[in-house]
Amino acid sequence: MDAPPKAQRMTMTATNTWIVIGALGLGTFLLRFSFLALLGKRELPDSVLRLLRYTPVAVIPGLMAPQIILPATGSTGPDPIRLAAVAITVLVGVWSKNVISALIAGVVSLALLSWVLG
Amino acid sequence: MNTAPLTARTSYWRGMREGGPFILIVFPFGIVFGVVAIEAGFSLTQTMAFTISAYAGAAQLTAIQLMSESAPLAIVILTALAVNARMAMYSASLAPHLGKAPMWHRALMGYLMVDQTYALSSMAYDRFPQMSLAAKTGYYFGVASLIWPVWVAGSLAGAVVGNLIPSWVPLGFAVPIAFMAMVGPMLRTLAHVAAALVSVIGALVFSPVPYSLGLLIAAVLAMVTGALVETWMLRRKPSA
Numbered sequence: 001m002d003a004p005p006k007a008q009r010m011t012m013t014a015t016n017t018w019i020v021i022g023a024l025g026l027g028t029f030l031l032r033f034s035f036l037a038l039l040g041k042r043e044l045p046d047s048v049l050r051l052l053r054y055t056p057v058a059v060i061p062g063l064m065a066p067q068i069i070l071p072a073t074g075s076t077g078p079d080p081i082r083l084a085a086v087a088i089t090v091l092v093g094v095w096s097k098n099v100i101s102a103l104i105a106g107v108v109s110l111a112l113l114s115w116v117l118g
Numbered sequence: 119m120n121t122a123p124l125t126a127r128t129s130y131w132r133g134m135r136e137g138g139p140f141i142l143i144v145f146p147f148g149i150v151f152g153v154v155a156i157e158a159g160f161s162l163t164q165t166m167a168f169t170i171s172a173y174a175g176a177a178q179l180t181a182i183q184l185m186s187e188s189a190p191l192a193i194v195i196l197t198a199l200a201v202n203a204r205m206a207m208y209s210a211s212l213a214p215h216l217g218k219a220p221m222w223h224r225a226l227m228g229y230l231m232v233d234q235t236y237a238l239s240s241m242a243y244d245r246f247p248q249m250s251l252a253a254k255t256g257y258y259f260g261v262a263s264l265i266w267p268v269w270v271a272g273s274l275a276g277a278v279v280g281n282l283i284p285s286w287v288p289l290g291f292a293v294p295i296a297f298m299a300m301v302g303p304m305l306r307t308l309a310h311v312a313a314a315l316v317s318v319i320g321a322l323v324f325s326p327v328p329y330s331l332g333l334l335i336a337a338v339l340a341m342v343t344g345a346l347v348e349t350w351m352l353r354r355k356p357s358a
Contacts, residue, residue, distance in 0.1 A: 012185050012188070012191075014164075016191055017160065017164055017185070018164070018167075019191060019195075020168075020181055020185065020191065020194055020195060020198075021164065021167050021168045021171055021172070022171065023195045024168070024171065024172045024174075024177060024178070024181060024195060024198050024199065025168075025171025025172050026171075027195065027199045027202075028172050028173070028174050028177065028199065028202045028205065029228060029229055031199065031202050031203060031205040031206045031209070032202075032205045032206075032208070032209055032228035032229065032231040033209065033224065033225060033228030033229075034206050034209050034210075034228075035206065035209040035210035035212075035213045036209050036212060036213050036216060036217065036224040036227060036228055037221070037224060037225070037228070039210070039213040039214075039217045040213075040217050040218070040224075042217070043214075044213070044214055047345070049214060050345045050348060050349070051341045051342065051344075051345045052207075052210055052211040052214070052341070053211075053344065053345075053348075054309070054310065054313045054340065054341045054343075054344030054345060055207050055208065055210070055211040055240075055337075055341060056211070056236070056237050056240055056241070056300075056304055057301065057304045057305070057310045057313045057314045057317065057340070057344065058313050058314075058316075058317045058336075058337045058338075058339075058340030058341040058343075058344060059204045059207060059208075059317065059333070059337045059340075060233065060237065060297050060298075060300060060301055060304075060317075061298075061301055061314045061317040061318045061321070061340075062317035062318060062320060062321030062333050062336040062337055062340065063176075063204070063233075063297065063321070063333060064294045064297045064298060065317070065318040065321040065322055066321055066322060066325045067293075067294050068294050068298075069318075069322060070322065070325065082291060082294075085291075085295060086294060086295065086298050089295055089298045089299050089302065090298055090301055090302045090305075091302065092302065093298075093299055093300075093301060093302015093303050093305075094302040094303070094305050095302075096302075096303075097302075097303045097306075098303060099136070099139070099238070099241075099299050099300050099302075099303055100136070100138075100139045100299075102298075102299035102300075102302045102303070103139050103140075103142075103143075103295065103296060103299035104139070106295040106296075106298065106299055107142070107292065107295060110291065110292075110295060
């Protein structure tokens with residue numbers, strides 16, 4: 001997702017484009033509202049709560065891992081600058097327990113490493 | 119940073135403040151979407167309607183990519199929804215905290231649910247277990263009322279003036295950095311570390327699974343791992 005992918009112009013008609021816009025809007029809302037709407041005041045069993053406690057840490061690293069680790073199209077391996085910037089981001093986050101410090105460390109190290117090595 | 123937010127109002131401002139740095143990420147991500155949508159042939163109206171109705175950057179980019187590849191309509195919709203399926207997990211995970219809020223609050227929370235609102239709120243609820251429902255609601259809407267306008271403004275900026283941005287600016291890689299910045303502070307116990315490792319390995323191993331379902335498989339395995347390691351640690355230290 002580095003340089004925005006150069007998409008070819010679509011062949012889809014305006015009607016179909018609006019169908020995608022409507023369906024994705026409605027479907028995404030239903031996914032988001034689902035359990036907030038249904039569970040309401042009901043209490044969940046402890047075993048389920050225990051699973052749900054790990055939702056953020058189970059989803060977010062996996063959501064990003066392929067982009068960070070798998071080689072981009074046309075290159076043979078992961079980009080060492082990006083790997084280093086991500087490693088610094090995570091380590092500062094673990095050490096400081098603070099999202100903002102981790103974010104600043106990550107952006108600064110990405111900029112510096114790209115400038116020095118790139 | 120360590121005093122608990124108690125009232126709805128102080129929580130709202132705290133949420134907005136802690137969401138602040140994500141402007142630096144959400145705005146460029148919005149620009150990326152705006153640029154890609156216009157390049158793919160969306161009108162300005164369609165671009166903005168899409169970004170406001172779906173409010174889900176990764177899914178929007180996925181849909182546009184597939185539309186550009188002339189994929190069948192059903193595949194475009196289902197694949198983009200699969201990218202958003204993690205939102206159902208977020209919804210389940212927030213329900214114990216926010217489920218007692220009025221229905222229209224919960225509907226609005228649903229619409230405004232993105233990775234940042236979810237992750238920051240769930241971290242705040244973990245940090246301050248004594249937060250009241252009003253405080254939890256305030257915090258959530260504090261983060262959300264910052265992220266939403268920034269996302270919409272970024273999309274608009276990308277759609278209108280995106281072609282002026284030089285191609286060497288690495289807008290895209292700011293997104294993984296922002297997400298990984300949220301991961302470090304989440305790694306509080308061995309169980310969290312184990313879940314994160316399974317999530318990464320699973321996502322890589324299952325990345326060839328079609329329709330973005332690999333992430334869901336990895337996430338479920340990681341959640342089970344976290345719960346099992348937690349159970350195992352509790353058994354070793356019954357006093358904890």
